[in-house]
Each structure stands twice: as structure tokens, then as C-alpha cells.
Amino acid sequence: MTSLERTLAVIRCAVPDRVPTDLHNFLMAARMAGIPLPECMRSGKLMAESHLAAWHRFRHDVVLVENGTAGMAEAMGCEVLYPSDVAPRVVGPVVRTWADVAKLRVPDPERVFPLNEVLEAVRILRREIGDRVFIMGRADQAPLALAAALRGYEDFLTDLAAPEDPAALERLLDVCLQTTTRYALALQKAGAHGTSLGEFGSDLISPTMYRRYSAPRLKKFYAAMNAAGFPATLHQCGNTAAVLPDMVSSGAAVLELDVHTSPRAVKEATRGKAAVLGMVDPAAVLHRGTPALAEEMSRRALEVLAPGGGFILGPGCALVPETPEENVEAMLACAARHGRYARDGSLT
Numbered sequence: 377m378t379s380l381e382r383t384l385a386v387i388r389c390a391v392p393d394r395v396p397t398d399l400h401n402f403l404m405a406a407r408m409a410g411i412p413l414p415e416c417m418r419s420g421k422l423m424a425e426s427h428l429a430a431w432h433r434f435r436h437d438v439v440l441v442e443n444g445t446a447g448m449a450e451a452m453g454c455e456v457l458y459p460s461d462v463a464p465r466v467v468g469p470v471v472r473t474w475a476d477v478a479k480l481r482v483p484d485p486e487r488v489f490p491l492n493e494v495l496e497a498v499r500i501l502r503r504e505i506g507d508r509v510f511i512m513g514r515a516d517q518a519p520l521a522l523a524a525a526l527r528g529y530e531d532f533l534t535d536l537a538a539p540e541d542p543a544a545l546e547r548l549l550d551v552c553l554q555t556t557t558r559y560a561l562a563l564q565k566a567g568a569h570g571t572s573l574g575e576f577g578s579d580l581i582s583p584t585m586y587r588r589y590s591a592p593r594l595k596k597f598y599a600a601m602n603a604a605g606f607p608a609t610l611h612q613c614g615n616t617a618a619v620l621p622d623m624v625s626s627g628a629a630v631l632e633l634d635v636h637t638s639p640r641a642v643k644e645a646t647r648g649k650a651a652v653l654g655m656v657d658p659a660a661v662l663h664r665g666t667p668a669l670a671e672e673m674s675r676r677a678l679e680v681l682a683p684g685g686g687f688i689l690g691p692g693c694a695l696v697p698e699t700p701e702e703n704v705e706a707m708l709a710c711a712a713r714h715g716r717y718a719r720d721g722s723l724t
């Protein structure tokens with residue numbers, strides 16, 4: 377099987393030849409290629425160049441393309457800082473009063489920076505390796521996370537707890553849903569094989585808020601992606617246990633999770649319904665750990681999550697730029713060595 381076939385098999389809930397791997401490595405790839413982060417995050421050509429170099433080095437099955445979590449916010453008018461050592465971040469929200477919601481426009485991803493650059497990176501990667509490798513063009517933030525970036529995180533969390541203008545809050549979230557849906561479909565047109573959204577987890581907002589504001593919109597997003605034949609993942613950081621059933625019923629093809637949720641609970645909740653991507657710790661294991669630890673934690677993840685299929689092994693969140701290459705190699709080697717399937721779906 378090629379990387380693409382292997383990953384598509386997992387998304388279809390079929391058992392592949394072995395567990396596919398991904399790297400959430402847009403920052404690490406830039407550093408490995410010797411490209412300053414602020415330049416790489418602003419250029420589709422450089423993003424693609426860094427990912428190609430990293431892919432030739434690691435040969436992972438799924439390439440995650442993005443310029444961080446602030447791209448859509450910037451496209452919608454927020455001021456964004458491009459630091460030299462971490463991912464870009466929003467420093468100037470754009471929805472200062474509720475009246476500002478009416479001024480928001482759904483950006484045209486083909487024309488508006490930096491979405492146009494991410495689309496360019498996807499086009500190049502699809503042309504260069506997309507016949508063999510699963511290219512995931514990431515559609516940025518889900519409605520709550522994007523609305524928080526547009527409004528300012530603290531103000532937004534206060535808004536959710538006690539909305540001053542409930543109708544404007546709903547409109548803001550609807551605009552966020554429209555922008556990411558449009559962007560995702562543009563990524564598909566650019567050649568991506570799949571996409572993703574990142575949403576707030578249940579350790580940041582209450583399950584009640586998640587169900588009220590996010591879950592209905594996530595369902596609409598994933599219904600649109602499924603109708604377009606475009607598999608989409610749902611990325612949530614932190615402990616997601618309280619909303620795991622909601623994540624599964626969103627219709628997302630894959631749940632991207634870090635180490636803060638129990639892998640056994642995740643396997644039980646997703647079996648036959650959605651695939652799982654992760655759940656190796658990008659910080660304590662892949663950044664600060666050793667190859668032996670990376671191997672051990674990858675093996676543990678395989679033992680719980682891989683049987684019967686439905687699993688992509690990788691870091692549960694973004695790798696920092698300085699992640700040691702040998703730790704990443706140890707994780708990938710573990711999938712090659714211990715992630716092979718027998719006909720009955722058990723690991724050999």
C-alpha cells in the first residue's frame with residue numbers, strides 16, 4: 377500500500393497493511409530546512425519546501441499543512457504577530473464591540489493572505505508527492521476557537537458564560553462556520569486529500585457550552601465535508617473525555633487527540649465510527665524525551681488504539697521547532713516495526 381492508500385483505508389474504517397503515521401511538524405519542518413519561521417509561515421513556496429524536505433527525511437504517511445492557528449483570524453482582519461521561535465499568534469482582535477460582527481466578511485481564500493499561501497503550499501505538495509502521500513490541508517479553527525481569536529480570548533469566554541448580545545454571538549459563530557467551510561472546500565480544490573478543524577476542548581469550556589454553541593455547527597461542517605467526499609478531522613487539545621461522544625457524533629472522520637484523554641476511553645468511543653490520530657505526547661515525549669521513551673510510548677499507543685484499524689500514529693498536537701529528529705524517527709520506526717496488521721485486524 378502507498379501512504380495515501382493506507383490512510384484512506386483507515387478513514388474508510390478498513391484495516392490497512394500497517395498503522396499509518398503523521399507528523400504535526402510545520403514548525404519543526406521550517407527549522408530543519410533552515411528557514412526562519414516568520415518567512416516560512418508567510419510563504420506557500422517555503423511551507424511546501426520545508427514539508428517536502430521533512431517528508432524525504434521521515435517518509436510519514438500524512439502531511440499536515442497549515443501556518444498555525446492564526447491564519448483565518450488574520451484573513452478576517454486580526455493583527456497577527458509572527459515570532460521567530462513559536463507559531464504565529466493573534467495580538468489584535470477585530471470584534472471589539474458586538475456591532476463589529478456585522479462588519480465581518482467571509483474571506484475569499486484564493487485572494488486573501490495567508491490562506492492563499494497555504495493553498496499554494498497544498499498545490500505544490502499535491503503536485504510533488506500527492507500521488508502517494510495523504511496531504512491534509514488544515515482549515516484552521518472551528519467556530520468557538522475562531523470566534524475567540526476574533527473577539528479576544530478572555531472577552532470571549534466571558535461572553536459565552538453570560539452573553540451580552542446573544543443574537544450577535546450566534547451570528548459571529550455562524551460567520552466562523554461559513555469561513556472555515558469555504559476555506560476547507562478551497563483546500564480540497566487545491567488538491568488536499570482531507571482537512572481538519574481545531575476546536576476548544578472541554579477543559580477550556582464547559583460541556584454544556586460545547587453542546588450549545590459548537591456541536592451543532594461542527595455537525596454542519598462535517599456534513600458539508602462528507603457531502604463533498606472530503607474527509608475531515610476534529611482536533612481538540614486537552615482532556616476531551618466529557619465531550620468525547622459529541623466529538624464522535626459530529627461526523628468527523630478522524631479525532632485528533634493528545635495524551636490528556638484516556639486512550640482506552642477513546643478506543644471504546646470511536647470503534648467503527650471514527651478513526652483516531654495521535655496520541656503521543658509532543659512535549660514530554662517527543663521534545664524532551666529520548667528515542668527509547670518515544671519508542672515505548674508509541675508502542676503503548678499502538679497496543680491500545682491500533683487493533684482492528686482506525687488509528688494513525690503521531691504526535692497529539694504540534695511539535696515544537698526544536699524537537700529532536702531521532703525521537704520522531706523512533707516513533708515512526710515503531711509503527712513500521714510493531715504496527716503491521718494480520719488479516720483479522722490484530723497486530724502481528
Ligand SMILES: [Zn+2]
Nearest residue numbers: 612613692693
Ligand atoms: Zn492540540
